[in-house]
Amino acid sequence: MKTKLFAAAFLAAGLGMSGQVAAKDTLTLGIGLEPPHLDPTGGAAAAIDEVVYQNVFEGLTRIGPDGAVLPGLAKSWTVSDDGLTYSFKLRDGVRFHDGTAFDSADVLFSIGRAMAEDSTNAQKGLFEPIAKIEAPDAATVTITLKRPTGHFLFNLGWGDVVMVAPESADTNKxxxxxxxxxxxxxxxxxxxxxxxxxxxxxxxxxxxxxxxxxxxxxxxxxxxxxxxxxxxxxxxxxxxxxxxxxxxxxxxxxxxxxxEGETILSMNNTSKALSDIRVRRAIAHAIDRQAIIDGAMFGSGTPIGSHFAPHHPAYVDLTGMYPHDMAKAKALLAEAGYASGLKLRLTLPPPSYARRGGEVIAAQLAAVGIEAEIIPVEWAQWLKQVFKTTDYDLTIVSHTEPFDIGIYARDSYYFNYKSERFNQIYADLTEAVDPAKRKALIGEAQKVLAEDSVNGFLFELAxxxxxxxxxxxxxxxxxxxxxxxxxxxxx
CATH class of the missing domain: 3.40.190.10 (Periplasmic binding protein-like II)
Structure with a gap:
């Protein structure tokens, strides 16, 4: 009898007074890449945001699971009629994890730090439209723009624009x-x-x-x-x-x-052979996107023909601009002076889409006379060698930042692509507020990138x-x- 009573008591303790199993309140997630550090305002690696975005750090706005802009540390905002002045009301009672209070001074510090000349923020372009930022009081921040910027509130929701405190900013990594x-x-x-x-x-x-x-x-x-x-x-x-x-x-x-992961065969547009658009177009014709998706991703992925997500309403399907055509690829290479072949370095970071995709692409390029020397590197080395110093010919990476077509307008970005035509289209896009005009400009931007064959556009990562x-x-x-x-x- 004592044994039965003891067992019953033990069971009751495990189940709780309600007789139900206690709810689990811990969670263990697997991630494919270790972040280089944990400060989203000081690095380009997506792995940083994958751990700390919204969980640890918050911005004035936040991006919801459906891509909508939601209130964050700013509980509300108003926009002037000319679209230049945004007035944010901050939430009450917010404190950083070390106990220091959050107020408008921290917003000025965070954005000022990101905009500074010596800033290491990987997305400094997000802050370029800002003309000035003021704090009328502790609960209010006013940001004045140089020009109307249709996606400004969305930009404030990026991980690169989270709020940090002067007391802890230097050790956030x-x-x-x-x-x-x-x-x-x-x-x-x-x-x-x-x-x-x-x-x-x-x-x-x-x-x-x-x-x-x-x-x-x-x-x-x-x-x-x-x-x-x-x-x-x-x-x-x-x-x-x-x-x-x-x-x-x-x-x-x-x-x-x-x-939002556009998976691309990135090309160094200042590499000797790749500076010739005929070589880049030859590579575009040599690539068989569906074979890459099937061989490297087991059918998981959507073909793309430019740097834009297919689920976006402004997406233009440009996958037919460079159909898989080995004869055309060989002819373009010959026209560019590489009839006898060409050797390029293919530097591959750790993700499986890159390593497996690289094997498939190397075989496709070999079929048209391009020998792609596969060089596997760890993530930290890729960031230093490819992203920072652009010491590469080809690489494969997924650009997972939302609405990031603007990276092609940046000076000295790792593609080393320069186009006055694209820059003007993007400048017009950043100022456009009318949805119809924005959609048209986004379409034009996609077409220019495809025509210039800046990169090998492969597939949207699922x-x-x-x-x-x-x-x-x-x-x-x-x-x-x-x-x-x-x-x-x-x-």
């Missing part, structure tokens, strides 16, 4: 201090980044008490970790060939969504999410590079 619903706990380099719930959060408290991001660049180990229960969810699972086994397992859900059944509140789509877990919970 290793000890991030934001205003979000989670605080930084610890970082085990090469393995895991942990966050914990911010019990002093200004808004609705997160339902999860702890969140762990485990670094798993290898597809096989990622799948094994999911199957064994070591991780609960892999929001952007990098092995589409393994999805069927998870679809067949009742413990899991496979959710396929869209991303978001293949695998997670345990019962997890709710995660994003199915990825309108911005983020793993926002602020609304996640276990059912």
């Amino acid at each position: 290793t000890k991030p201090v934001g205003t979000g619903p989670f605080t930084f706990d610890r970082w085990s380099k090469g393995a895991e980044i942990r966050l914990k719930r911010n019990d002093a959060y200004w808004g609705a408290a997160a339902k999860l008490s702890k969140v762990s991001f485990k670094v798993m660049p290898d597809a096989a180990s990622s799948a094994a970790a999911l199957m064994s229960g070591d991780i609960d969810v892999f929001p952007n699972f990098g092995a589409p060939e393994l999805l069927e086994q998870f679809r067949a397992d009742p413990r899991f859900e496979v959710v396929v969504g869209t991303t 978001q293949n999410g695998v997670w345990k059944k019962g997890i709710k509140g995660l994003w199915a789509n990825r309108p911005i590079q983020a793993n926002d877990v602020t609304a996640a919970y276990w059912e």
Whole structure:
């Protein structure tokens, strides 16, 4: 009798007074790349935002799961009739994780720091339209623009424009201090980044008490970790060939969504051979997009013909501009003086789409006389060698920033592309407010990039999410590079 009573008491303790199993309040996510650091205002790697955007750091506005602009640390705003002056009302009672108060002075500091000449912000172009920023009082910020900028509120929602405090900005790379619903706990380099719930959060408290991001660049180990229960969810699972086994397992859900990830064969437009548009067009004709999608991504992805997401209403389908045509590719190479062949370096970062896609593309290029020497590099080396110093010929990468066609108007961006025609179109676009005019200009911009064959435009990366059944509140789509877990919970 005592044994039965003890067992019953033990069971009751495990189930709780209600007789139900206690709700789980922790979550472990797998991520494919480890961020180089944790300050989204000081680096270009998407892996930074994938951990800290909205979870740790917040901006004046935020981007929702459907891509809509939502209030963030600014609870409301007004826009002047001429479209030049934005007046933001800040939320009350907001504090950074170290206890310091957030007010308009922090907004001035954050934006001023990002705009500074010595700024390391990877998206300084987002701040270029700003003429001046003022703080009439602690709860109000007024931003005056040089010209109307139709996507200004959306730009303020990027991870690069989150608010930081002067007291902690210099150490955010290793000890991030934001205003979000989670605080930084610890970082085990090469393995895991942990966050914990911010019990002093200004808004609705997160339902999860702890969140762990485990670094798993290898597809096989990622799948094994999911199957064994070591991780609960892999929001952007990098092995589409393994999805069927998870679809067949009742413990899991496979959710396929869209991303802003234009996957491209980036070309250094100042590399000797690639400075010739005939060579770039030859490469465009040599590429078989569907074969790359099938061979490297197991059918997961949407072909693109320019740098723009197919789900956007302003998308123009330009995939037919350079049909797969080996004879045309060889003729263009011969015309450019490379009838006997050409050798280029193909520098590949770690993601599976790049490594596997590189093998397929190298074979396609070889078929028209281009020898692509495959050079695998780690992510940190890619950022330094390719992105910063442009020491490369070809590379493969997904540009996951939202509405980022403007990167082609930047000076000294890693493509080294220069076009007065494109720059003028983009300048007109940034000033345009009328939706019809904006759509037309976006279409023109796409066509110029395709005509100039700036890069090899491959496919739009799909978001293949695998997670345990019962997890709710995660994003199915990825309108911005983020793993926002602020609304996640276990059912």
